Amino acid sequence: MIVLRFDTATIARTRLAVSPMLEALVWLELTVQGRRHPVFGDPGPRARGALGHPDVALLADLQPPGGSGYTADLLTPQPRAVPPEDLLEAQLADLEAAAQDEVELQVLTYAEAHWGRPVPPRVRALVESGQLPRRAAAGFARFWQETLAEDWPTLRDALDGDLARRARTMATHGVGRLLGTLHPQLTWTGSALVVDKPYAEEREVHDRDVVVAASLFTWPQAMVQVDDPDQLVVYYPAASIGTGRGPSRLAEVFGATRAQLLADLDSARSTSELATRHDLAPATVSYHLRALHRARLVVRNRDGRHVLYQRSTQAEALL
Structure with missing residues (x-):
């Protein structure tokens, strides 16, 4: 279990958003692994073709071997409180501006520890030269344009509809009810968010922004990113995905x-x-x-x- 203990200041700074970068990352992971999404299906030839670009191939090198496990949270910066049309550019800018010590910690320390093997030599060289954030941001921009840009307005409408329902829950019943009704893997105890995961971790979260982000492509799983306390995000699958017919x-x-x-x-x-x-x-x-x-x-x-x-x-x- 992951236990995130929130103080009152953190609860007061909880907000709703979507993360274009997270959607792109999951779509990329499916492409790299050669898998189909259970609802949205095959990423398609354009996604596979995008892997031929060296910056997109770098993102593929940053995916966990075997198709499951740790991926550096810095690849999905916490969505800023900006207009929707500026959100992707803001996330790309935040990735490009990632601090060198955080890049080294997440890519060279956390990833290698979780993967049980060194990262590819090309990844290590780009980390040590300080070029990895810029190249990774360029890879995301390229992959986005090749795969998701055209359909993003439609996908965003689906996410916005779910966020509107969650906002009504928060306005009517409070933040606790919102956090407690997001997903079966997420439980709100009154002072802590408990995430049902197969490993144990506890974090004290003091006076931080927490973003609760609706997602399409993570369905049917909930996820959290906790590497950097300033980049904490709780991802949950939008309720309309994978349910109902017609x-x-x-x-x-x-x-x-x-x-x-x-x-x-x-x-x-x-x-x-x-x-x-x-x-x-x-x-x-x-x-x-x-x-x-x-x-x-x-x-x-x-x-x-x-x-x-x-x-x-x-x-x-x-x-």
Whole structure:
């Protein structure tokens, strides 16, 4: 168990946010490990292709061997209290500005201790030269643009919806109720947050910011980052992910238009047919179908002069 004991000043400084960097990191981990997300599926060829860039490959080198274990918290800076459109840039700037002693501690000491082996020589050389934060930030920016940037507004809408519900809980019942209802792995005792993990750790958290961050890609797990007391974040999976069936639930994740199109693709249909059925411009339908195809949620086949789209097996599991 991880036990985080909060003083009253810390409770008063608890706030809600999302972390684009955390979403990118989890998507990267899935790509490196060759795994599918249980809800969002295969990261896809663009994510795998991004690993060929040297700065993205550096981030791959910073992932734990074997696909589970410790990842340096400095890669996911605590989200700042800034406008949503500035959040990713603020996190990238904070990573690039990471203190050298913290980089050495987390990458060379913590990672090697948890992994049971040295970090790759290239990683050590970049740490010792002080270049790792800058290169890692560049890798995140590249991976983000290749994989998540286009769909982030839709994903962000799903996260914002969950945060709004949590904010109502906090406003009506207080911070304790918020912390105690985030996830089955998280328990609020009245003075401490207890995290159900297979190792023991206790921290006294005095007069610090605590960010409670909704996440899509961490589903179904809750997570905490505690390496740096100034960067404490509690991540929980948004409640709408992986639960319920039907287009209304999919709309919370993919947006109403894509959810409606997906629900209508039980039979193979063309772009023009879908445009007519949903009173949309063909270009709009094509845009959404391309996104659904990249996400492996639709398959397409040519029938003479027409391209027909139909839900994939993966999409059937979501409906």
